[in-house]
Amino acid sequence: MRHFLTLKDYTKEEILEILEFGLQIKQEVKAKTFIPRLANQTLAMIFEKSSTRTRVSFEVGMYQLGGHALFLSNRDIHLGRGEPVKDTARVISSMCDMVMIRTYEQSKLEEFARYSKVPVINGLSDSYHPVQLLADYMTMMECGKDKSPVVAYVGDGNNMTHSWLMLASKLGFELRVATPKGYECDPAVVADAMEFARHSGAKITITNDPKEAVAGATVVTTDTWISMGQEEEKAQRLRAFEGYIVDEALMGRADGEAIFLHCLPAYREAEVSEAVLEGKQSLIFEEAENRLHAQKGLMVWLDKHR
Ligand code: CP
Ligand code: NVA
Numbered sequence: 454m455r456h457f458l459t460l461k462d463y464t465k466e467e468i469l470e471i472l473e474f475g476l477q478i479k480q481e482v483k484a485k486t487f488i489p490r491l492a493n494q495t496l497a498m499i500f501e502k503s504s505t506r507t508r509v510s511f512e513v514g515m516y517q518l519g520g521h522a523l524f525l526s527n528r529d530i531h532l533g534r535g536e537p538v539k540d541t542a543r544v545i546s547s548m549c550d551m552v553m554i555r556t557y558e559q560s561k562l563e564e565f566a567r568y569s570k571v572p573v574i575n576g577l578s579d580s581y582h583p584v585q586l587l588a589d590y591m592t593m594m595e596c597g598k599d600k601s602p603v604v605a606y607v608g609d610g611n612n613m614t615h616s617w618l619m620l621a622s623k624l625g626f627e628l629r630v631a632t633p634k635g636y637e638c639d640p641a642v643v644a645d646a647m648e649f650a651r652h653s654g655a656k657i658t659i660t661n662d663p664k665e666a667v668a669g670a671t672v673v674t675t676d677t678w679i680s681m682g683q684e685e686e687k688a689q690r691l692r693a694f695e696g697y698i699v700d701e702a703l704m705g706r707a708d709g710e711a712i713f714l715h716c717l718p719a720y721r722e723a724e725v726s727e728a729v730l731e732g733k734q735s736l737i738f739e740e741a742e743n744r745l746h747a748q749k750g751l752m753v754w755l756d757k758h759r
Pocket of ligand 1: 465503504505506507508577585716717
C-alpha cells in the first residue's frame with residue numbers, strides 16, 4: 454500500500470503514470486462516460502485549514518468515481534480537541550477506504566499514515582502541496598510546456614516551492630527559484646532536490662533575483678506571500694517581498710510564449726498583478742480544474758497499488 458505525502462517518495466515513472474490516469478479519466482468525463490472505478494468507496498477528508506479547490510475537487514472527484522467523500526473539519530471531529538492522531542487514524546481507516554488530510558506539520562501526516570490501514574493523501578501541509586503539483590504539471594502537459602520546460606518560481610520559499618523542487622528534481626527539468634533573503638526554501642528540501650537532480654539531470658538554480666530566474670522561462674509561477682498560519686506576519690512579509698510581484702514587466706522577461714501558473718487563491722497586486730493573472734498567458738483556471746482530474750488519477754492509482 455502506498456501513501457501520497459510528498460513527491461519525494463515517488464519516481465518519475467509513477468508520477469507520469471498517475472497523470473496519464475488523470476488525463477484518461479478527464480477525457481472520459483468530458484465525453485460523459487463516467488466509469489465508477491472506486492464504486493462504493495469512501496474518502497475521509499480532514500481539514501485543519503481552509504480550502505476551496507482541494508475540498509471541492511476531492512469531493513466531486515470521489516463522487517464521479519462512484520464513491521463518497523466525508524468532509525471532516527477539525528472543529529467537528531475530536532482530533533481538534535486533542536484526540537491522538539494515532540487513535541484517529543486507526544478509527545477512520547477502519548471505516549474508510551482512503552484519507553486526505555490538510556494540516557500544518559508534515560510529521561502529523563506521517564504519523565497518521567503510520568497508523569492508517571488505508572492510503573493517506575497530503576492535501577497540503579506546511580512543507581508540501583504535492584496534489585497541486587500534479588495539476589500544475591498536467592496543465593503543462595496539455596499545452597506542450599512539459600517539453601524541456603524552464604520553470605521560474607518567484608516568491609516565498611514555502612510548501613509550493615518545496616513541491617516544485619521535488620517535481621523538477623524527480624522529472625529532470627530546469628527550475629529556477631527566486632525568493633527574498635530570509636524567505637528561502639528549507640535547506641534540507643533543497644539538498645534532497647539537488648541529490649535527485651544529480652540522477653535525473655534536472656537543473657536547479659536558487660537565487661534572490663526574480664529577473665534572473667524569469668529570463669527566458671517557459672513557465673512562470675508564484676504563490677501567496679502569506680500562507681495559511683502566517684497571518685500575523687503579514688505586514689513584515691509584505692515589506693520583505695517588495696519587488697517580487699509577477700507583473701507584466703517581469704513576465705516580459707520570460708519566453709514570449711510562456712504560461713503563468715498560480716495554485717490560487719491569488720492576492721492581486723501582491724504576488725501577482727491583475728494584468729498577469731487575467732492575461733492571455735495565464736492558465737490559472739485550467740490549472741484549478743485539473744485538480745479534479747489529476748486527483749482522480751491519483752486515487753485510482755493508489756487504489757490499484759494497495
Ligand atoms: N490551491 C489550493 O489548494 O486551493 P485551496 O486552498 O482552495 O484548496
Ligand atoms: N502556500 C499556500 C498555498 C495555498 C493553496 C498556503 O499554504 O496557504
